[in-house]
Amino acid sequence: MTNRRGQRGVAAVELALLLPMLVFLLFCMIEAARALQANFIVINLSREGANLAARGSVPLDTNSQDLIYALMASAPPLDVNKKGMVYITRVMGVVSGGVSRSVIVDQYRWDDAARGLGYRNSGYAPDSKIYNCSGWNAGMCTSISSSSRPASTVMSGQLDDGEVVYVVETFFKFTPLLTTGLNLPTFGPNLYSMTIF
Helix, strand or coil: HHHHHHHHHHHHHHHHHHEEEEEEEHHHHHHHHHHHHHHHHHHHHHHHHHHHHHHCCCCCCHHHHHHHHHHHCCCCCCCHHHHHHEEEEEEEEEEEECCCEEEEEEEEECCCHHCCCCCCCCCCCCCCCCCCCCCEECECCCCCCCCCCEEEECCCCCCCCCEEEEEEEEEEECCCCCCCCCCCCCCCEEEEEEECC
C-alpha cells in the first residue's frame, strides 16, 4: 500500500515539474498560430488590393479610399482600424536613350478621415518602403507631380515605356499575447507584404 502512495507522489511531483513547461509550450504554439494567421491575412490583402487596383475599373485619384476601405473590411479577425495600413503606388516605366527606368506616378494610403468615416482611429502609419511621401491630402501623396516623378527601384529596367504596374503594401502591427521579457523570436511586430500587379 505504501508503494502505491509513493508512486502517486512521484507522479504528482513529475506533473508539477512538467505542467508549467507544457503550458508554456501550448501558449507558444497558440502565439505562433496567431502570427501565421495574421501574416497570411496581410499577404492576401496585398494580393487582392493589387488585383483590384490593376483592374482599373475605378480611377484611383477619386476612389482610392473606397477601394482601400473595401479591402480592409475583408481583414477580420485583424483589428486593422487600429493596427493596419495600406499603400497603393502606381509605378511607370520610362525609356530614354534606350535605358528603361521606373518612376512613381502617384501614391495613396488609407485615410478614412478624408471620407468622413472616422473608422481608422490610430496613429499607426508606417512609412511605405517604395516611396516616403512628404505630404498627404485626403489619402493622396501631394509631393509627386507630373513634372517631378521620383525614381523607383520597383521593376527598374523591366518596364516598357508607359507600362504601369500597381504596388500594394499592407502593414499590420502584430501584438503578441505573451509579452514577457524572454525575447522569443516573433513574426513582427510589424507584418508587411508587398504585391506588384
